[in-house]
Amino acid sequence: xxxxxxxxxxxxxxxxxxTGACNLGDDDTTLPVYDYSKGIFVVxxxxxxxxxITWHNPDTDVTVQDVFGRENNGALGxxxxxxxxxxxxxxxxxxxxxxVVVVDQTTFRYVDTIGxxxxxxxxxxxxxxxxxxxxxxxxxLDGSIAKVDLNTNEVVKVIPTGTGPEKMFxxxxxxxxxxxxxxxxxxxxxxxxxxxxxTEDARIAVGGLNPCCFAxxxxxxxxxxxxxxxxxxxxxxxxxxxxxxxxxxGFSVPAFxxxxxxxxxxxxxxxxxxxxxWSANQFTVTQLFAQDAYGxxxxxxxxxxxxxxxxxxxxxxxxxxxxxxxxxxxxxxxGVGPGEIIIVE
Numbered sequence: 001x002x003x004x005x006x007x008x009x010x011x012x013x014x015x016x017x018x019t020g021a022c023n024l025g026d027d028d029t030t031l032p033v034y035d036y037s038k039g040i041f042v043v044x045x046x047x048x049x050x051x052x053i054t055w056h057n058p059d060t061d062v063t064v065q066d067v068f069g070r071e072n073n074g075a076l077g078x079x080x081x082x083x084x085x086x087x088x089x090x091x092x093x094x095x096x097x098x099x100v101v102v103v104d105q106t107t108f109r110y111v112d113t114i115g116x117x118x119x120x121x122x123x124x125x126x127x128x129x130x131x132x133x134x135x136x137x138x139x140x141l142d143g144s145i146a147k148v149d150l151n152t153n154e155v156v157k158v159i160p161t162g163t164g165p166e167k168m169f170x171x172x173x174x175x176x177x178x179x180x181x182x183x184x185x186x187x188x189x190x191x192x193x194x195x196x197x198x199t200e201d202a203r204i205a206v207g208g209l210n211p212c213c214f215a216x217x218x219x220x221x222x223x224x225x226x227x228x229x230x231x232x233x234x235x236x237x238x239x240x241x242x243x244x245x246x247x248x249x250g251f252s253v254p255a256f257x258x259x260x261x262x263x264x265x266x267x268x269x270x271x272x273x274x275x276x277x278w279s280a281n282q283f284t285v286t287q288l289f290a291q292d293a294y295g296x297x298x299x300x301x302x303x304x305x306x307x308x309x310x311x312x313x314x315x316x317x318x319x320x321x322x323x324x325x326x327x328x329x330x331x332x333x334x335g336v337g338p339g340e341i342i343i344v345e
Contacts, residue, residue, distance in 0.1 A: 031070070034055070034057075034062070034064060035106055036055055036067065036105065036106060036107065036108045037105055037106045037344070038344045038345055039055050039056055039057045039058065039344060040055070040056040040057075040058060040306065040319070040332075040341065040342075040343055040344075041053060041054070041055055041056075041067075041083055041341070041342040041343075041344065042054040042055075042056070042295070042308060042319055042334045042335070042338045042339075042340070042341050042342075043080050043081065043082060043083050043092075043295075043338070043339050043340040043341075043342070044080065044317065044334055044335030044336055044337055044338050044339070045079055045080055045081065045336070045337035045338075045339050046078060046079065046080060046335070046336050046337055047313060047336055047337060049078070049336075050069075050075040050076055050077055050078060050080075051076055051077070051078060051079055051080025051094065051096075051335075051336075051337070052065065052066040052067075052068065052069065052076065052080065052335040052336075053066070053067045053068055053076070053080065053083060053092070053335075054066070054067065054319075054332075054333075054334040054335055054338070055067045055108075056319070056332045061332075063332045063333060063334075065333070065334070065335055066335065067108050068092070068101075068103065068108060068110075070108075071103075071107060071108040071109055072108075072109060072110045074110075076092065076094050076101060077094045077096050077097040077099070078094070078096030078097065079094065079095050079096035080092060080093070080094050080096075081093040081094065081095045081120065081121055081122070081339075081340070082121065082122045082123065082340050083340060083342050084122070084123040084124070084125065084342075085105055085342070085344060086125040086128075086131070086150075087125070087128050087150075088104070088105050088106070089102055089103065089104060089105055089111060090102070090103045090104075090105050090108070091114075091123040091125075091131070093120040093121060093122060093123055093133065094120070095119050095120050095121060095136075098115070098117050098118055098119065098120065099113045099114065099115055099117065099120070100113065100114035100117065100120055100123060100133060100148075101113055102114065102153060112153045113153070114133075114148055114153045114154070114155070115155075116146070116154065116155035117133060117135050117146055117155065118135050118136070118137050118138050118142075119135050119136035119137060119138070119140065120133050120134070120135045120146075121133070121134045121135060121136065121165065121166055121167075122134045122166060122167050122168060124168040124170065124176070125150070126170070126176070126195065128150065129149065129150055129151060130147060130148065130149060130150060131147075131148045131150055132145045132146065132147055132148070132168060132176065132193075133145060133146045133148060133155075134161075134165035134166060134167070134168060134178060135165070136164050136165070136183045136184075137183075139184070140164060140183035140184035140185075141163050141164070141183050141184055141185055142160075143160070143161045143162055143163045143164055143165045143180060143183060143187075144158050144159060144160050144161055144165070145158070145159050145161055145165060145168070145176075145178055145191075145193065146158050146159075147159070147198065157198060159193060159198060159199065159200060160200065161178050161180055161191040161193075161200060161203075162178075162180025162187045162189045162190075162191055162203055163180055163181075163182050163183045163185050163186070163187040164180060164181040164182045164183025164184070164185070164187060164210075165178045165179065165180055165181065165191070166178075166179045166180075166181035166211075166212045166213065167179050167212065167213040167214060168214075169214035169216075169224050171223075171224065173195070174194065174195050174196050175192060175193070175194065175195065176192075176193040176195055177190050177191070177192060177193070177214060177224065177226075178190065178191040178193060179211040179212050179213060179214060179226060180203075180211060181210050181211060181212045181229070182209065182210035182231075182232065186209055186210060186231055186232075187209070187210060187211075188205055188206060188208065188209050188210070188211070188228070189203045189204060189205050189206065189211070190203070190204050190206055190211055190226060190244070191203050192204060204244075204247060205247060206226055206228060206240070206242045206244060206247045206248065207228070207240045207242040207247055207248035207249070207250055208228025208229075208230060208238075208239055208240025208241075208242060209228055209229070209230050209231050209237070209239075209240075210228055210229045210230060210231065210232065211226045211227065211228045211229075211242070212227055212228070212229050212258060212260075213226070213227050213258065213259065213260045214226050214227075214244075214260065215227075215260040215261050215262045215269050216262060216266065217262050217266050217267070217268075217269055217281070217282075218265065218266035218267055219266075219267065219281060219282040223243070223244060223245040224244055225241060225242065225243055225244060225250065225260065225269060225280075226241075226242050226244045226260075227239065227240075227241055227242075227253075227257055227258070227260040227271055228240040228241070228242060228257075229255065229256050229257055229258060230255040230256065230257075234255075235255040235256065236255070237255060238252055238253065238254060238255050239252070239253045239254060239255050239256065239257040239273065240252055240253060241253050241257070241260070241269070241271070241280055241285065243282075251280065251284075251285045253271070253273060253278065253280075253285055254273035254274040254276075254278075255273070255274075256273060256274075257271050257272065257273035257278075258271065258272055258273070258295075258296075259271060259272055259293075259295055259296040259297070261296060261297055261298045262298065263298055263303055263324075264298070264299075264300055264301060264302075264303050265303075267281065268280070268281055268324075269281070270288070270296060270298055270305060271296065272293045272294075272295075272296045272307070275290060275291070275292045275293075276288070276289065276290050276291065277289055277290075277291055277293065277296065277305060277307060277322070279324070288305075288324060288326055289322060289326030291307045291309065291320060291322070292307075292309050292310070293307040293308055293309055294308050294309070294310040294317075294337070294338060294339050295307070295308035295338055295339040295340055295341050296308070296341070297341035297342070297343055299343055300343060300345065301345060303323075303324060304321050304322065304323055304324075304329055305321070305322045305323075305324065306319055306320075306321055306341045306343070307319065307320050307321075307322065308334065308338035308339060308341055309338070310336075310337055310338055310339075313336065313337050315336065316333050316334065316335065316336065317333070317334045317335060317336060317337065317338040318331055318332070318333055318334060318338075319331060319332055319334055319338065319341065
């Protein structure tokens with residue numbers, strides 16, 4: 001659920017995770033068996049119905065819609081937000097039902113759920129024992145990150161942050177950065193979490209409003225850049241791409257910019273805004289090509305750009321693949337409201 005669907009959060013329902021839960025894991029021998037351990041995954045937020053996940057195999061050009069439903073005879077629930085793979089499992093944040101759903105990475109079969117969350121957004125594993133989940137809280141203003149024990153799949157601690165925390169960035173083994181995206185309000189800070197003391201050491205003001213995501217680049221060493229969308233109610237205010245260290249030393253960018261990612265070599269950053277794909281380095285921001293996109297990812301090997309076109313959130317969306325010169329290289333269909341794109345090699 002990104003900017004254009006922000007206020008759908010008000011309609012979140014406490015629904016049951018899977019319809020027909022007794023059927024979880026049932027086998028249908030008529031269906032082909034797929035190995036989901038690698039490929040292109042697209043998180044489809046959905047609208048009034050359930051969100052889904054699409055899987056695409058670029059080697060065979062096979063695309064499977066609603067992978068979770070196919071493998072588990074059930075639905076994920078409303079507003080599927082993100083998917084993260086770690087240690088042989090997939091962790092799916094479904095903020096409409098306040099759960100992280102855990103699946104086996106190879107089979108996509110249901111393993112467990114992580115409860116005790118309120119408006120979960122993104123999942124960040126720290127090691128094989130613990131992870132953190134950013135969450136908006138009950139009113140979209142009480143931001144925090146929840147520490148999860150990956151052995152028990154239980155929340156063991158909650159650390160307050162700024163408003164509407166979004167994506168996180170592991171700056172070093174002891175420091176986690178959290179982009180405070182504003183939630184239903186406005187924020188302009190990044191929370192610095194000390195992983196040794198499990199406390200917020202600082203809340204650093206950045207050069208723009210509502211920071212949403214980070215990316216590292218080789219022209220900034222170990223220091224990440226942070227992308228700020230700008231205020232949700234004022235598109236004329238614009239966004240900001242901030243060097244972060246020191247903050248405020250970046251570039252003005254169009255409003256509602258999102259999904260900052262880096263090239264394989266780290267010498268370019270990419271993001272989406274105003275129906276276009278943009279690139280940036282330490283010197284300038286440049287428009288690459290026009291393409292409506294609600295999500296963006298850069299292939300870690302080929303450098304191709306995967307753009308999730310939501311098609312006005314009516315019916316099936318599409319992922320379109322370009323090289324950095326703007327030449328279309330391929331496409332595949334996805335579900336309703338495609339956002340996050342995860343590439344696993």
